[in-house]
Amino acid sequence: MNADGRTIDPSAVSPRERYQLITSLVVPRPIGWISTYGEDGTPNLAPFSYFAALSSSPMLVGVSIGHRQGIPKDTLSNVRARGAFAVNVVCERLLEPMNASSADVPAGVDEFLLAGLESARCASVDAPHVVDCPAVLECVVEKEVPLAEAPNTLVIGRVMRVLLAAGVTSLAGSLEIDPASLRPVGRLSGAQYGLLGEIRTIPRPG
Template sequence: MLIDFDGLDPKLRYKLMCGAVIPRPVAWITTISPEGVVNAAPYSFFNVFGEDPALVVVGLGHKAEEPKDTTRNILATGEFVVNIPALSQIGDMVDSAAVYPADRGEPEALGLKLAPSARVAPPRLADCPVALECRKITGLTFGPTRELLIGEAVALQARDGLVDPETLRFDWQGDFPIARLFADRYARLEEIEPHPIPKPKP
């Protein structure tokens, strides 16, 4: 079966791409407005893309007539936090995708606990196991509804016991973050096996 993307409605392209590229990590992004309102919103067009600099890339989508709070806040302040949600937080994370007015932040509306960041102004979500504190490097605009945000992670905060302080290795102990699938579907990561890269065959 061949599906040619030329001439295909963008909503159908979105549906196909989200169904094909799974699982995806979720960036539960916190930002702060110039007026001091803390915003939290989930994005699954997200990943890390390098270590020097420590690159974070997020696909920001918004309505053509007005950017979302996340985009507007990052444009104004240049800072954001990528919180990595645990499976136990899926209800609050999905609830934060609802459209709230700009003067009412999701943490306040949903009772999400915040904690101060170390290197940036926006706070992190205290109950998330990991948070990457980020500063915007640049944004690439692709039409009125899509922007690629490229940021640099300047600090990582992790739940106590998650990272070995000597080796800096993670030990999730089976409690892995949320995996995004398609439509309203999410998944639990299980049965993970190690597969080290082998030496070339003779």
Template sequence: MEGSPDEFGAYRLLAGGVVPRPIAWVSSRSAEGVDNLAPYSFFNVVAYDPPVVMFAPVGTGDDLKDTPRNVLDSEQFVVNVVTGDLVEAMNATSATLPEGASEFDHADIEAAEATTVDAARVADAKVAFECELYDAVEVGGSTMVLGEVVYAHVADEVTVDGKLDVTKLDAVGRLSGSYYATTRDRFSLERPD
């Protein structure tokens, strides 16, 4: 089969063909002090100098959900990395809740106060990046949120000699629909000169 993205269903084509996608489990705080936590699989690293990550929720302008609205208002958020032990809790935070409800409470997730930004983080996350808003760009019907990482939390159990060891981090990625993947099945390739 060949054709334009629209012929395949652009969302399904991209979400099913660009896999696995890392998951940004973004925590933010509303102006009223409500802690929000939601997963986004349109997420990645953008730069390392300065260290910038991005996530791209659907919605623009007045049509934003809680997380991007909180981030644009406060200019602060935390990206928590989803690991196998937290995947059920992450899924529970994707539920639609009433206005003013916190996903931390709904999913019974222990929150810890961030160190440098005004937001909670997932206490049990093996890796969490505290971010300040770098920029936000409307792209079609989505808003790409760029955050500069200003502080990181890394559990000792996923480090070797004070450095993150990817072989110890059981990260979970999003496939499509209700499918996910883990990073347990790893292999190594030497890059050519």
């Protein structure tokens, strides 16, 4: 780094600034669009960009879910009650419904309806999924991990089944999904999202 750069000590800035820094520097982030059932059976849907693939054998994903005024968000309560969730891959044409599903609404409100989306029960786990999504990971909860003093909980899910819509294609002779057929969206900071641009293929050295 050159001499006119800046050094920032996270402990010397405000919580809001720490949020701004981490969410604008760890980019683009995949969006785990998480669907669950509430204890009373209400379908729930919300996006989470503190989301990552953690391992492939077994297939594990992690989502970090916050609290709202000290109370767990509905997704976390539902995941605890049902032990399952689905991850719906967000593609370009679902960007607006994904955003609509992030509305801060009471637990009894079905965000599928709010976002104009159809839900269907997953076959392998006790959760709904977005019917119109190009790809879905059906997960059971593997583990919950508290994150130090953060008001977030990391939920690790084990993928039990993968759904791929017609039109989602694999690269020849593999299960590597062609990004051009998936059209994934990544979250940048705040309300900014990155869409698929030029795709470069760079073989590994050696």
